[in-house]
Amino acid sequence: MSGGRRPLDEDDVRVRARGGSRPRTRIRPKHEDAREGFVTAVDRGRYRCLVEDRPVVAMKARELGRGSIVVGDRVALVGDLSGRPDTLARVVRVEERRSVLRRTADDTDPVERVIVANADQLVIVAALADPDPQPRFIDRCLVAAVDAGLDPLLCLTKADLAGPDDLLRTYAGLDVPHVVTRRDQGLDALSARLAGRTSVLIGSSGVGKSTLVNLLVPAAARAVGDVNPVTGRGRHTSTSAVALPFEGGWIIDTPGVRSFGLAHISPDDVVAGFADLAEAVAACPPGCPHTAGAPGCGLDAGVADGVLAPDRVASLRRLLSSREPGDDRA
Structure with a gap:
């Protein structure tokens, strides 16, 4: 369509049912009697919300259009807020978000997907073995945390299968806080980091994320597949995000993901996520692409001088x- 206008769809057309006599108006109700709720789960167009410690199921009011509502959102609700079975409230407003954690399907996908809202800590869960650690996935999550304004926390699981020292050395220059768990050990240190905060847990399938959640919040009953009682190995089978109250804060468990696209983050902000390389990047000439062999690139000089870790660069x-389209190396 010329002029840069997007195609119309059914949400752009308001049709009044036949026989109605009330004239249409552009003035939307203010819903001054709406009550505040906290979205704890989303399931096929229904939103589980907490209203003054009472669980309420709601649907989105048509007037909100196509904007997304995600776990962690603070919303305004009207209608039946009793929480009784088979009752349904309406979400009429989404309050301003303090933070938004996003990802894309891959690094060239223009469609952003909001994972959670209003979190203040990103807990990156990585197994030390079975599956093997994925530093590049961790790097992506760290970049996303910086972009969203979340404090990162590295949680290393299955330390009974492999030691954490090699992986921790990789991130020593970032000074990222970390906890190490093995089976049901190390939970006290993790609990102390989670208490009083809204933390979103993210990680690849099989790293033991939902197993951790079940240990921290036994009533959660998050699904895991065939966990071996000796090794703690299991396949993550959770399929939706959920917020669970925990020691004055919230734990938001998310489904295991295979990729964490960063198409919505600018190249400069991607570089900002590698704080341990910041000094070398600052020495680059203006417009430096930071590719190997780029004239005057401070990254090459840092590696040659032994100041920068080649793996991080x-x-x-x-x-x-x-x-870049067509590149699938990440």
């Missing part, structure tokens, strides 16, 4: 190059 460069 390679990870940044892969991430930047993956944003």
Whole structure:
């Protein structure tokens, strides 16, 4: 369509049922009697909300259009707020979000997907074995945390299968806080980091994320597949995000993901997520693409001088190059 206008769809057309006599108006109700709720889960167009410690199921009011409502949102609700079975309230407003954690399907996908809202801590759960650690996935999550304004926390699981030292050395220059767990040990340190905060847990399938949640919040009963009682190995089978109250805060468990696209984050902000490389990048000439062999690139000089870890530089460069269409190396 010319002029940059988007195609119309059914949400752009308001049709009044036949026989109605009330004239249409552009003035929307203010819903001054609406009550505040907290979205704890989303399931096929229904929103589980907490209203003064009372669970309420709601649907989205048509007047909100196509805007998304996600776990962690603070919303305004009207209608039946009793929470009784088979009752349904309406979400009439989504309050301003303090933070938004997003991802895309891949690094060239223009469609952003909001994962959660209003979190203040991103807990990156990574197994030390079975599956093996994925530093590049961790790097992506760290970039996303910086972009969303969330404090990162690295949670390393299955330390009974492999030690954490090698992986921790990779991130020593970032000074990212971390906790290490093995089976049901290390939970006290993790609990202390989670208490009083709204933390979103994210990780690849099988790293033991939902197993952790079940240990921290036994009533959660998050689904895991065939966990071996000796090794703690299991396949993550959770399919939806859910917020669970925990020691004055919230734990938001999310489904395991295979990829964490960053198409919505600018190249400069991707670089900002690698704080341990910031000093070298600052020495680059204006417009430097940060590719290997780029004239005057401070990353090459840092590696040559032994100041920068080659793996970290390679990870940044892969991430930047993956944003080019047809590149699937990240």
